[in-house]
Amino acid sequence: MTRYAPAETEKKWQKAWEEADVFRAERDESRPKYYVLEMFPYPSGRIHIGHVRNYTMGDVVARYKRSTGHNVLHPMGWDAFGMPAENAAMASGGHPKDWTYQNIADMRDQMKPLGLSIDWTREFATCDPEYYGQQQALFLDMLDKGLIYRKNAVVNWDPVDMTVLANEQVIDGKGWRSGAPVERRELTQWFFRISDFAEELLEALDGLEKWPEKVRLMQKNWIGKSRGLEMAFPLTEPAAGFDRIEIYTTRPDTLMGASFIGISPDHPLAKALEAENPEIAEFNAECRRMGTSEADLEKAEKKGFDTGLRVRHPLFPERELPVWIANFILMDYGTGAIFACPAHDQRDLDFARKYGLPVIDTFVALEDGKPVENEAFVPPKSEKVKWLDHFTGLDVATGEEAIEATIEKAEREGWGRGVTRYRLRDWGLSRQRYWGCPIPVVHCEACGTVPERKENLPVRLPDDVSFDQPGNPLDRHPTWRDVPCPKCGAPAKRETDTMDTFVDSSWYYARFTSPHADVPVDLAEAEYWMNVDQYIGGIEHAILHLLYSRFFARAMHLTGHLPGKAIEPFDALFTQGMVTHEIYLTRDENGRPVYHLPEEVDREKGVLKATGEPVEIIPSAKMSKSKKNVVDPVDIIARYGADTVRWFVLSDSPPERDVEWTAAGAEGAFRHLGRVHRLAHEIAASDAPANEHDEALERERHRAIDDVTRGIEGFAFNTAIARLYAFTNAIAKSQAGAEAKKRAVLTLAQLMSPMTPHLAEEIWAVLGGEGLIVNAPWPEADAKMLVEDTVTLPIQINGKRRSQITVARDLAREEVEKHALQDEAVQRALDGKAPKKVIVVPGRIVNVVV
RNA sequence: GCCCGCGUGGUGGAAUGGUAGACACAGGGGACUUAAAAUCCCCAGGCAGAAAUGCCGUGCCGGUUCGAGUCCGGCCGCGGGUACCA
Numbered sequence: 001m002t003r004y005a006p007a008e009t010e011k012k013w014q015k016a017w018e019e020a021d022v023f024r025a026e027r028d029e030s031r032p033k034y035y036v037l038e039m040f041p042y043p044s045g046r047i048h049i050g051h052v053r054n055y056t057m058g059d060v061v062a063r064y065k066r067s068t069g070h071n072v073l074h075p076m077g078w079d080a081f082g083m084p085a086e087n088a089a090m091a092s093g094g095h096p097k098d099w100t101y102q103n104i105a106d107m108r109d110q111m112k113p114l115g116l117s118i119d120w121t122r123e124f125a126t127c128d129p130e131y132y133g134q135q136q137a138l139f140l141d142m143l144d145k146g147l148i149y150r151k152n153a154v155v156n157w158d159p160v161d162m163t164v165l166a167n168e169q170v171i172d173g174k175g176w177r178s179g180a181p182v183e184r185r186e187l188t189q190w191f192f193r194i195s196d197f198a199e200e201l202l203e204a205l206d207g208l209e210k211w212p213e214k215v216r217l218m219q220k221n222w223i224g225k226s227r228g229l230e231m232a233f234p235l236t237e238p239a240a241g242f243d244r245i246e247i248y249t250t251r252p253d254t255l256m257g258a259s260f261i262g263i264s265p266d267h268p269l270a271k272a273l274e275a276e277n278p279e280i281a282e283f284n285a286e287c288r289r290m291g292t293s294e295a296d297l298e299k300a301e302k303k304g305f306d307t308g309l310r311v312r313h314p315l316f317p318e319r320e321l322p323v324w325i326a327n328f329i330l331m332d333y334g335t336g337a338i339f340a341c342p343a344h345d346q347r348d349l350d351f352a353r354k355y356g357l358p359v360i361d362t363f364v365a366l367e368d369g370k371p372v373e374n375e376a377f378v379p380p381k382s383e384k385v386k387w388l389d390h391f392t393g394l395d396v397a398t399g400e401e402a403i404e405a406t407i408e409k410a411e412r413e414g415w416g417r418g419v420t421r422y423r424l425r426d427w428g429l430s431r432q433r434y435w436g437c438p439i440p441v442v443h444c445e446a447c448g449t450v451p452e453r454k455e456n457l458p459v460r461l462p463d464d465v466s467f468d469q470p471g472n473p474l475d476r477h478p479t480w481r482d483v484p485c486p487k488c489g490a491p492a493k494r495e496t497d498t499m500d501t502f503v504d505s506s507w508y509y510a511r512f513t514s515p516h517a518d519v520p521v522d523l524a525e526a527e528y529w530m531n532v533d534q535y536i537g538g539i540e541h542a543i544l545h546l547l548y549s550r551f552f553a554r555a556m557h558l559t560g561h562l563p564g565k566a567i568e569p570f571d572a573l574f575t576q577g578m579v580t581h582e583i584y585l586t587r588d589e590n591g592r593p594v595y596h597l598p599e600e601v602d603r604e605k606g607v608l609k610a611t612g613e614p615v616e617i618i619p620s621a622k623m624s625k626s627k628k629n630v631v632d633p634v635d636i637i638a639r640y641g642a643d644t645v646r647w648f649v650l651s652d653s654p655p656e657r658d659v660e661w662t663a664a665g666a667e668g669a670f671r672h673l674g675r676v677h678r679l680a681h682e683i684a685a686s687d688a689p690a691n692e693h694d695e696a697l698e699r700e701r702h703r704a705i706d707d708v709t710r711g712i713e714g715f716a717f718n719t720a721i722a723r724l725y726a727f728t729n730a731i732a733k734s735q736a737g738a739e740a741k742k743r744a745v746l747t748l749a750q751l752m753s754p755m756t757p758h759l760a761e762e763i764w765a766v767l768g769g770e771g772l773i774v775n776a777p778w779p780e781a782d783a784k785m786l787v788e789d790t791v792t793l794p795i796q797i798n799g800k801r802r803s804q805i806t807v808a809r810d811l812a813r814e815e816v817e818k819h820a821l822q823d824e825a826v827q828r829a830l831d832g833k834a835p836k837k838v839i840v841v842p843g844r845i846v847n848v849v850v
Numbered sequence: 851g852c853c854c855g856c857g858u859g860g861u862g863g864a865a866u867g868g869u870a871g872a873c874a875c876a877g878g879g880g881a882c883u884u885a886a887a888a889u890c891c892c893c894a895g896g897c898a899g900a901a902a903u904g905c906c907g908u909g910c911c912g913g914u915u916c917g918a919g920u921c922c923g924g925c926c927g928c929g930g931g932u933a934c935c936a
Contacts, residue, residue, distance in 0.1 A: 042936050082936065155934070166934040214854055218931075221853050294932050298851040328851090332933090347851075424933095431934065501936070540930055542854075547933095577856090578930075626935080651874070652862055658855095658929065665862070665875045672874085675889090719864070722873035729873095794869040799917040801869045839916050845868040849916050 004677035006641025010758040014115050022066075022774055025073040025119045027528045034070035035529050036062045037509055039537030039545070040077045043125070044084065045103040047110045048623055049633045049661050050538070050579040053649045057576060057717065058536050059116045060650070060754040064712050066117065067753070067778040073529055075512040076111075076118045078104050078125035081132075081436045082501045083166060089467040096435040097463065100127055110634050114642045115757055117774075122515045126504035131511065132437040133458025134520040135503065139440060140451050141559035147193050150449070153428050154266070156291050157185035161470035164432040170291035171593075177470075184266075184288040189430035189497070190439060194551045198223050198422035201550055210572035212656075215542045222543050224423025226250045229407050231416030233261055233311035233339065236320060240272035245311060245323065248334035248421060252410065253402030256391060257341040257362035259352055261311055261323045262304070266331035273307060280305060280325065287327040294330075302351050303327045314415045315391055326351065332425055346376040363387045366396065427548060429500045432472050434465060436498030444485035444492035453486050459494070472496055505545055506552035509535075509569055510562055520561050527563050535570040538578055539656075546573070574715055577658035581629040584615045595628040623661075636666055643756035644670040650755055651721040673759055676728055676752070680745050680763040683731075686738040694740035700730045701744045702785035708751045709781070717755070724752060742767055747779050795820050796847040797829045805846075813840045820846040 017023065038058035041051055055076075062074040085096035104125055124131050142148050156165040160178035164187075169176045194201075202223045205216045229252035232244040245261055263270050265287035274281035283305040290296060309323040321339070328347065329338060342352035342359040349372065352359055361371050363385040379385060381399035392405040410416030430439065438459045440452035452459055462480040465473035474481060474496035485492035507520070513529040514522035537545075553569040556562040562569075584596040586608065602609050623629055637645050648669040653659040704727040711720025731744045746767050753760035753773050764773035788809060793816065795803040803825035807816055817838050820826060826835075829850050837849040 039936095044936090079936070084935080164934075167932095168935045170934095218854050222932090224853095292934080295851075298932085300851095427933080433934090500934070502933095505936085538930090538936095539855080540936080543931060544933065545936085580929075654863075656855095657863090659862080662862085662875095668875055671888095678889090718862090719873080722864075725873050792869090796868080796917070799868095799915095804869075837916060839868090841868060845917085847868075847916050 002681065004674040004759075006643055006673075006758065009762050010113070010115060010642050013758045013761045014112075016761070016772060017115075017117075017774060020772065020775075022772070023074065023117045023119050024121060025071065025075075027525060028071050029528070031069065031071040033073065033529055034062075034065040034534075035073040035513075035532045036065065036534045037075065037512070037532045037536070039535070039541060040079050040505070040508060041107065042079045042082060042084070043100055043103040043107055045106055046632055047107050047634070048579070049649065050623055051111075052114065052633050052645060053579060053655075053659075054536060054538070054576055055111070055114065055116055056646045056649055056755075057574070057655055057715070058534075059114075059118075059646075059757075060712060060717060061534050061536070062117050063754040063757060063774070064778065066774065067750075067776065069777065072117075073512070074116075074118050075122040075515070076116070076120065077123055077508060077512065077515075078107075078127075079501065079505050079508070080104065080125040080127040081498075081504055083168075083433065083435070085435045086433060086467060093467075095463070095465075096467075097127070097461075100125070100435075110637075113637055114646065117757070122512055124511065124515050126437075126501070126508065127435070129458045129460050130516075131508075132504070133460075134511070134517075135437050135499070135507070136440040136452070136457050136459055137454060138507065138520050138556065138559065138561060139499070139503075140454060140457075141561070142192070142555050143441075143451055145555075145559055147555050147558065148190055148429075149193065150188055150190055151426075152186045153189045153191075154184045154186055154292050155432070156182045158182055158470075163470040163472075165291075167291060167293040170293070170296075173290045173296070181289050182291055184290070184292055187430070187432070189428050191426040191428050192551065192555070194427045194548070195422060195424050197551055197554060198225070198424045200554070201424075201547065202422075204550070204568055208568065208570075208573070211570075212573065212575055215539075215546065215573060215575060218542050219547055222424065222547065226421050226423070227403070227407075228252065228419060228421060229410055229416045230335075230419050231314065231410060233314065233321065235323075236310040236312055239309050240269060240276060242269050242272070245269065245337050246335045247337045247339050248419070249339060251341065251344065251399070251403065252406040252416065253390075253392075253399060254341040254344050254362045255313075255315055255339070255406065256389075257343045257360040258313060258321055258339040259342055259348075259358045259360055260321050260340050262326040262329050262338050262340050262348075262351075263323065264329040264331040264336040265325055265327060267325075267329075267336040269337075270307075270325050277307075280307065283325060287325075297328060297330065300327060302347065302354065304351060304355055306355070322357070324355070333423070334421065342376065343372045344376055344378055346378065349374075349376040361388055362390070363402075427500075427502075427551070429503055430497040431500055432475075432496075433498055434461065434467075434473050436501060437504060438474075438498055439495045441495045442483060442486055442492045443495060444488060444490060446490055447485055447487045447492075450485055450487045450492070456486070474498070502544060502548050503552075506548045507556060509549070510553070510556065510566065521556070523561075523563060526566060530563065530566040530569065532570045534572045534574065536574045536576060539575040540578065542575060546570070574655070576655050577653070579623055579661050580658055581623055581661050583627050583629045586613055586615055595626070597628045636663060640666060640670040641758070643673055643759045647673060647721065647756050650717040652718065654718050655715055672725065672728070673756060675732075676748065677759060677762065679728065679732055680749070680766050683738065683741045683745050684766050684768075686741065688736075688738045688741075690737040690739060691735070693734055693736040697731065697734045697736040697740050697744055699785050700727065700734075701747050702781045704730075704751060705747060705779050706781040706786055709778070712754060721755065724748070727751070749773060750776060750779050791843055793820075793843075794845050795823055795826060796845060797826065798849055799847060802826070802829070809843070813842060816840050816842070816846060820848065 036058055038054045062072050066072045080100050085100050088099045089096045156170050158165050158175035158178050160180040165175055170182050173181055175182055202225055205219055228248055228250040230248050232246050234244045265284040270284055274284055304324040304326045307323045310320040313319040340348040342349040343361045359372055366386055369386050384396055384398050386396055387394050392409055394402055394405055407418035440459045442450045444450050462477055481494050483494050509532050510521045514525040553562055554567045557564055557567050584601045585593045588594050600609055601615055607614050648666045707723045708720045727748055746769055749760045749763040760773050790806050791809045792804055792806045794801050803823050805819050807819055817840050826848055835848050835850055839847040
């Protein structure tokens with residue numbers, strides 16, 4: 001008998017699929033289509049176990065849908081622009097392009113042995129000029145439609161390297177290479193008007209029924225619709241050309257608790273005051289000496305500066321409030337100015353206590369309402385509270401009621417307007433980097449900003465660049481940068497910023513429907529293939545990538561590049577958990593982390609093998625190359641074969657949950673597949689006659705079909721596999737005849753085929769299945785074979801399981817109760833008394849309360 | 851800080867509000883073998899007990915319910931996102 005030898009058989013079946021060209025997807029109106037897509041990878045150079053998990057899940061869905069008669073589109077490509085390629089070029093002197101294409105070749109070589117049912121004829125990389133040229137065409141059409149505009153925005157500026165840093169490159173407020181404290185600096189940048197779509201993107205979330213609730217909730221909160229009041233506080237004396245400060249608040253009901261006005265260091269008034277007051281200039285400069293990330297700003301120590309200016313409270317003209325510049329107020333939200341109500345906002349309270357500002361209660365709890373001391377009183381807006389002499393006359397009311405009453409009063413009296421605002425900001429797409437899609441515009445002194453002509457697309461990245469100095473090499477590339485104006489022909493300069501890589505990944509799913517078209521998307525193909533029926537990817541993309549894609553699909557529709565049906569491009573979304581692994585780090589002389597590979601660390605002693613230096617161990621974190629905690633699955637594939645790895649990653653954990661990676665257990669998966677292989681050969685050689693055990697095995701076969709099918713449909717791959725273990729055990733133990741066993745093993749092979757396609761083909765061939773299993777229709781369970789005549793019910797006494805009874809499946813409730821009360825354990829517990837209550841849940845449980 | 855998740859045996863995990871620990875991994879015992887490997891069989895949450903069985907047990911505290919791992923409230927811990935990592 002042949003041993004299970006995946007190294008040989010997996011290649012053989014991959015060749016058979018290739019020769020039959022089974023995974024090529026062609027438009028075919030006569031068959032229902034199914035488009036399954038996994039989030040495409042960044043070509044870091046090595047696949048990691050998270051990729052394997054992601055693509056195996058997608059492959060299970062793709063293969064299952066194929067066998068249920070669908071015309072399946074299952075493509076693969078590369079999210080190939082981005083910072084790591086430039087970092088590699090800076091570190092080792094190569095070119096981002098060479099690095100990227102080499103990585104793609106390497107990763108493709110690592111992926112192919114997995115036997116994924118991918119239509120490789122549709123493969124592309126976002127750094128292919130054929131792709132990014134079409135992206136430039138989309139940009140021009142969107143610019144023409146008014147979906148894109150320019151404005152100033154802040155970036156992280158490294159004053160030593162004289163370059164813009166990504167948030168990731170700012171560590172503890174310092175540039176990652178120079179170590180210099182970063183500054184916030186304003187640049188003119190391109191923006192998508194995504195905030196114009198805030199309401200629509202919010203409302204459409206309700207229709208995404210096949211998306212996880214948590215993702216919809218995250219997006220809802222991110223869009224952040226709020227109802228509030230816009231109003232102005234007049235300055236007691238005009239200053240720096242301002243006579244008032246416009247604020248926006250979602251809690252106008254607490255206006256009488258206002259204790260000061262806070263403005264952002266980037267507020268126009270704050271900037272104007274810098275010219276007059278060197279102390280303010282210094283304070284603002286200090287505030288700007290930090291990164292731009294929201295997390296950093298919010299977590300930074302709260303600091304303020306009293307401008308000395310005063311405003312008059314519009315409702316209580318006798319009250320004057322001081323105007324402070326505060327580092328925690330963001331210019332991007334609202335108007336960049338707030339009124340602070342320390343009694344009902346913890347951050348305001350901390351600030352007030354620090355600077356000795358008043359704390360004025362506006363409401364207290366209904367029961368034992370006490371004034372605020374060191375903890376702000378912030379009940380839910382829907383909770384009734386006792387108002388203290390409220391200006392609307394309310395006494396006991398909820399926050400919501402008080403807000404509405406305040407807005408109504410403000411509008412009636414003319415000192416404020418109720419407005420709806422969104423937290424969502426426009427999407428800045430400019431990046432001051434080389435390795436991205438060039439923004440196809442030219443800046444002309446006479447004509448201003450001029451779009452490139454479409455016939456000149458793609459605007460190709462120049463190859464002759466170097467990364468031996470910091471900054472964007474496009475800025476110092478005269479023959480690429482200096483071009484004639486497309487409009488007037490005068491000397492002009494190309495835009496040297498490139499696009500955010502999120503733009504690349506916001507439409508690749510549409511490009512896959514016609515990857516070689518000479519327009520961005522062939523509408524006939526998109527009409528057939530869109531939408532993506534099942535999208536699969538990491539939960540870390542729950543907001544940005546998915547929200548940008550939803551916006552971009554709408555923008556593409558408005559510019560005629562997608563049919564209206566595709567404005568929500570992903571019908572169903574599954575967010576897989578991340579594969580995590582320990583991180584090992586030491587610190588350099590400046591306290592900055594230095595990461596180490598697992599093999600460099602003595603895990604037992606917690607030290608570096610080479611130096612004996614102690615390492616910090618972070619127990620669990622997302623795998624990332626920069627943190628050096630990526631585990632390479634290639635060795636395991638080489639050792640056990642693709643089917644074992646596929647089986648193992650699916651069986652190991654529920655797909656939506658994060659998993660700490662450990663290879664322990666892969667061996668067991670391999671042994672099991674070997675067992676299935678052996679079982680198939682034994683049964684193929686058997687001629688045991690039909691007998692009385694056949695029916696039981698046949699019933700088990702139908703139950704397995706039913707359970708596994710439901711497991712796959714519901715993304716419960718781990719339990720589907722547990723069921724397949726049980727089915728295998730049942731076949732092995734069964735004494736049924738050879739025919740019944742053959743039927744069972746053929747079904748086992750089919751049920752396993754989405755997970756372990758090579759082994760399934762092998763078994764199918766051994767047992768004389770017709771053609772390739774990949775082309776065989778999915779087995780169907782006979783409902784009649786699934787029902788049992790009797791059912792065993794647990795009996796609880798006072799909610800604790802004490803006994804059980806076996807009764808006919810359809811026995812009446814009263815009869816079940818009667819039987820249960822006869823039970824010995826129940827009799828003992830009752831001790832002759834009548835039960836207080838008996839609960840019978842038919843088919844499930846009996847609970848006797850004594 | 852804010853938003854969203856997650857927390858169950860030695861380990862991965864299972865469980866429409868209804869028998870907590872399915873199915874595995876690691877482990878222990880046994881069969882086969884000269885031996886080993888491979889394979890097959892059995893055991894296995896904790897405590898007490900020879901056993902029957904009893905008590906305890908799903909991060910912690912409280913609540914709803916005949917019944918809570920599951921629902922609600924409050925904590926603790928961990929993870930993701932936080933708009934220039936992808």
